[in-house]
Amino acid sequence: MTSARVQTVVVVALFAVSAGLLALPANASLAQTINLWSHRITGAPPTVDGVVGANEWPWTPQITITSSYVNPVPYSAVLPDAPAYTTIAFTNTDLYIFVDVVGDQTQDTGDECLFWIRVGSTTYVVDIWGGGSHDSVGGDRAVGFGPSPNSSANHRIYEFRVPLSAMGVTVGQTVGFCSPYFKSSPSMGFDSTTGHDNIWPPNLDPSNFSTWAALGLSDPADSLPALTPMGVGLLAILVGLVAAAVLRRTAL
Ligand SMILES: [Ca+2]
Numbered sequence: 029m030t031s032a033r034v035q036t037v038v039v040v041a042l043f044a045v046s047a048g049l050l051a052l053p054a055n056a057s058l059a060q061t062i063n064l065w066s067h068r069i070t071g072a073p074p075t076v077d078g079v080v081g082a083n084e085w086p087w088t089p090q091i092t093i094t095s096s097y098v099n100p101v102p103y104s105a106v107l108p109d110a111p112a113y114t115t116i117a118f119t120n121t122d123l124y125i126f127v128d129v130v131g132d133q134t135q136d137t138g139d140e141c142l143f144w145i146r147v148g149s150t151t152y153v154v155d156i157w158g159g160g161s162h163d164s165v166g167g168d169r170a171v172g173f174g175p176s177p178n179s180s181a182n183h184r185i186y187e188f189r190v191p192l193s194a195m196g197v198t199v200g201q202t203v204g205f206c207s208p209y210f211k212s213s214p215s216m217g218f219d220s221t222t223g224h225d226n227i228w229p230p231n232l233d234p235s236n237f238s239t240w241a242a243l244g245l246s247d248p249a250d251s252l253p254a255l256t257p258m259g260v261g262l263l264a265i266l267v268g269l270v271a272a273a274v275l276r277r278t279a280l
């Protein structure tokens with residue numbers, strides 16, 4: 029092999045290795061199997077009042093609980109509400125969450141909606157029920173009962189606003205996210221009439237943070253399209269070949 033070819037191989041290899049290192053997923057340290065992205069709010073943010081306007085939450089729900097959903101072990105005997113839609117969006121200052129529990133069509137004081145958000149070693153509780161809140165992070169909470177774009181039948185509606193500063197996070201960060209079953213203070217949502225309760229993610233063990241979802245406080249639409257691992261590898265090879273060609277011309 030000529031020295032020029034050796035040089036080409038070495039340069040290509042170096043670029044491929046460096047690109048591989050850079051291609052590690054941003055959430056690698058969290059090791060979650062479910063990754064969620066938030067929707068960026070570009071206009072007026074939703075009004076946290078328990079009522080849903082036709083265009084108030086125009087984004088696709090990130091989480092859909094269907095009639096086929098089964099709560100995770102050891103809660104699989106607890107029947108989930110079906111269906112329910114959860115939509116997550118953000119501004120530069122606040123996180124907004126909308127839970128449209130079309131499966132809960134009874135207005136009970138004990139109806140409830142609960143999330144845990146994990147930032148570093150701190151778990152923040154985001155919660156509201158018909159009699160108040162078990163919240164630990166502040167912001168606005170509302171529980172309502174009425175129709176929504178997902179169902180004309182009256183049902184439970186929950187809206188939340190959580191200040192990012194209250195959790196010590198900013199846009200672009202990733203946090204842990206789940207809706208647990210906790211001391212009978214249930215999840216998104218809990219129907220007091222039937223006992224149905226949506227516990228999420230499907231593999232959730234609240235004490236094992238790797239089973240929570242990873243929620244990115246950012247919208248992929250804000251950034252350049254992400255490359256697949258194969259795309260990153262091909263790009264690295266291409267960059268390496270160009271660099272090698274430049275070096276060879278320089279050496280001539
Ligand atoms: Ca509203």
Ligand SMILES: [Ca+2]
Binds near residue numbers: 135136
């Ligand atoms: Ca109910």
